[in-house]
Amino acid sequence: QLGNEGRVDLHEGLDKDVHDHYVAATSPGIIYKELFILGSRVSEGGDAAPGHIRAYDVHTGKLVWIFHTIPHPGEVGYDTWEDSTAYKHLGGANAWGGFSLDEKRGILFAPTGSVSFDFYGGKRKGQDLFGNSVLAIDAATGKYRWHFQTIHHDVWDKDLPTPPALITIKKDGKEIDAVAQPTKNGFLFLLERETGKPIYPIEEIEVPHQSELIGEKLWPTQPIPSFPKPFARQTLTENDLNDLVPDSSYQELKQRFAILKHGGMFEPPTFNGTIFFPGLDGGSEWGGPAFDPETNLFYVNVNEMPWVLKMMEVDYSKTRKENYLQAGERLYKINCLPCHGPERKGSGNYPSIVEANKKYSTQTFTELISSGRRMMPAFKNFSKDESTAIASFILDLKSEQQKEFKSVAVKVDSFRMLRYNITGYNKFTTKEGYAGIKPPWGTLNAVNLSTGEIEWKIPFGEIKEFKAKGIITGSENYGGPVVTKSGLLFIAATLDGKLRAFNKWNGKLLWETNLPNPGFATPSVYEVNGKEFLVIPCGGGKLRTKSGDSYVAFALK
Template sequence: MRNESISLLSGISLKCAVLTSGLCFILSCHSGDEKKKYDSWTVTGGTKENMRYSSLKHIDTNNVDRLTVAWIYHSEQQDDRRFGPMQCNPIIAGNILYGVSPRLKLFAIDAATGIEKWSFDPADSLQNKTWTRRSINMNRGVAYWEEGDDKRIIYTVGSVAFAVNAVTGRLIPEFGTDGGINLHKGLDRDEHTVGVTPTSPVMIYKNLFFLSGLVSEATPGHIRAFDVKTGEQKWIFHTIPYPGEPGYETWEDTTAYRHMGSANSWSGFSLDEKRGILFAGTGNPTNDFYGGNRIGHGLYGNCVLAIDALTGKLIWHYQTVHHDVWDMDISSPPVLITLERNGKKIDAVAQSTKTGFIFIFERETGEPLFPVEERPVPTDSEIPGEQLSPTQPYPLLPKPFARQLLTEHDLNTLVSDSSYQDIKKRFQSYRSTGMFTPPGTQGTIILPGYDGGGEWGGPSVDPETNILYVNANEMAWVLNIVENKPDKKNTTQLQAGVSLYQRHCMSCHGPERLGSGDYPSIVGIEKKYNTRQFSELLSTGRRMMPAFNHLSKEAQHAIAVFLLDIKSQHNLPYTGHIESMGQKPSYGSTGYNKFLTKEGYPAISPPWGTLNAINLNTGEYEWKVPLGEFEALKEKGIPTTGRENYGGSVVTAGGVLFIGATADGKFRAYNKRTGKLLWETALPAPGVATPSVYSVNGKQYVVIACGGSKWGGPSSDSYVAFGLPD
């Protein structure tokens, strides 16, 4: 592994150096334990409340423009610049920084210098093990646990949860089987038909850790607890309820618990350690855009959940979208805060969403702390069998932080007249009546888009002021519903492959296999994969693509015959079943398609990305500014437009908010009180990750993973740390 040391920084705080030990003790006591816990970054998000706040203030509004690179760590050995995006929020324990590379190698480095201590490559362990085949997916962080000399990192790679010695970088053999546990087991489903690939870090409470994760469409997103020492599964909370469990009655299909998938907490958790309450947000049940086979509200899809961390028993829930057919998953962990109301402090939970709403609840009861109205929404679906919810919840405060309706007056006028006329014509052919417009075959505007509004980076909150900072996307997408053709008897391999592709692959890769949204074209895939390699890809998944183990071998082979264009097998008989799980949807979508101009800009008027400051005590906005820019538009004198952004912010006691996230590859610092841009710098590649803030020997650092983005352009394997010069 390589380390580039640029202006390596060390030293101790001058302020502490001149203070007597007595004065230091007084200052420490004055700050209190509550403030002191925000000095470190031992947990993803800073603390288990997920506030992404640091009480460090050596770097402040007066000196942030003097930041320089302290060190750069390259997390891969190969000199290969085509790495996948990194979304990891690294943690720091005992002056050691732990993070994950683009190819999911776990590493430990000196947090002050970036010099490597050790690295662990899961590929070396997975080759000859019985856990499962390797699946390369995103990783947004790891978890640290210690008891005496026993210090562990718990992290996931595909469908395996590993326990790695935090000092040596070696697997802990007494955990699970030789250091890992197969997450396909323990779900009450055939382990060969499910796919579980957690992307967010586990949460740890005492000797338990909790996970859910990205799942295949036939896999339930149940939340589970495991013993941190042994890997034994201790409890399971059914996000698709079983008979006799609360929420079971919200499914018209009484067998949904046997075959329905998702309702998963892929974005991670927050934890109230004092009360022992685990908080989670969930996504919608499968499939994303057609609910005719899952009629009802479908608990616990699209819910904020409060669960007893020791027992797995539900304490309360709140559903933010009923019968979701717009892919409006809860995309970030809840944030635990303490609000001021009429002179009293109230422990609360704040949940940002893709819809642009922020829901705020009392922590123990789940009662909304701002009024929420159930408002009538359109239900005139043209799709047979669909039964939409007649109402949806609308918080009255805070107001949405992203636009929720696209009209002709909101179209992009920065482009040429011919380009404007093109998007106007297309818009007039779509249906756009607001956020809960029923999906249809003519094309439905989705705004906020599939990536929000709010995304997985989530908000940061300053506990001193209760101001919440959240970055938002303002990108319209177009949803087109298509009918899946019924099964055919005596069908050929090619016919079966086409039908299976339409059911399982078209929503991501499009009807012409040209890709859509953030998903790549697979035209010409036969030049990259042979039959064996393609079969392994379907079995393991890769990055954003989940495993398809729920499909039979016959079904996987038929898809290969179609996509790899194996002409010698086109007309051979297909002997498997196209329907591979319970009730399959009769309708699907043509893919994730952004509404763009001919030039590739969003068809909606700017801003296209924003940074928002909201006072949670009052529900009112403090400020809103565009986040990100297009250099080509800036050169034309067009004011900052904002851009798509992924990854969150960090706010500090020094008055500074740090954020990368944007497609333009900049790292920025804002004045948290005013929203004024104080400093920016170019990263080696876009930092679509949340920064971490920490201190070593009295010196403050801010570090961000710079792996590149989903939009193409430069990629990197680097973690870059910044600090003030000595």
């Protein structure tokens, strides 16, 4: 029998008690021989569980091995941490995007996210291994093979969003089995598959490393690959601001831009606000790339949306006596504000909860807090009174708000008590809601791995009001491409809800069709009885598009 009545609790087997932490799986894991190898999604705050990688026996569900992505004493990487006890408290460094597997060599490749909390590293001083790293792990034993860290001490939420592509390239007349890792910053890191050695030079370049946040210790350099060229824009100046909007909107955009910290991609977070560009969603995202050995082209779709992050100091103090309303507001600011914003109107990809009382009762809302849903983590550490207090604040429960709140003294890990948090996830947009940068806002790219040049780049996705004026702006997009030997590149991913086929050699659009809902996913190509098919899930929902639950399949002639 597998596990406990057919189930294995992912809270168990992490070498730490995380029963009150959020642990889930957003990618399907991978099979190697008799092992099922799985990463995880965890909270991105101070309450994050560790993102260790685990392998289970496929028959019994028994844990066979664990790889500590935040190293324990005696393990590779442990001595890079300034605080020798950090591994006991910190979380994150999780492989939420899935894996690649070289089955012949028995090597698992895992792309990891940042160590939590995402935007302040005062409790995690050092390089933060193995956060933001490509990890090569022995698939049979879980033993360390090699690693390459693409960002040191990340304070920009630049997780590696997708598994690397396992490709073979030619250099100096020799074929090299490689790992090709795209990043949110628009870089492509090319590494030797067996050793992790860079195939082309990667330089450590000095970057801004002075922070106004007390206790922060930024890393002074970051790795920059010399080959190939970046596939996304990496700087934002006043000349790059969106001038397709009315002049009054353009002037207001310039005024906001002038007071925000801006420049390169490694400008640190500030209280006044810093523009992150490339943004939190890339560059490259979780849809992943495609590679064609015939053309030696590496295909990747890109987001070009700037984001704005502002830091704030967290006030953990409370009055001697609180009612439910006061306690709920305090708890909201500590736990919920970063995603839903100070006015509960939502931010980035997170929804408004201003009218949550029209959708939830006290019972269903507190159940949601405990269980989590989709992008929302579960707050299993909340007491019943704390959940009810937050409900009284968010749902505006007048009958509950004036009741006395009686808190229960519990021991709290000081590593969870972060001095700073963010005021919300906010895109840098015009008053109309368009990206604050000139188009294209999304692109489809073919990177030539023989020359290092961008072979072709096209705007990807349409905004109907600009298309009506003859302007193809591109759009934010989520989902990846697939390429065929017959010369076609298929991709959905855009908010306009289309599936498109391009000429893989030059990027010319050959065919497109409307899907019932946007296909924020990567298509699959398969064959049955000699006939080739393509299928795409059409879930929609992201970018405020209509949700759906259909799969659409096409026959390829």
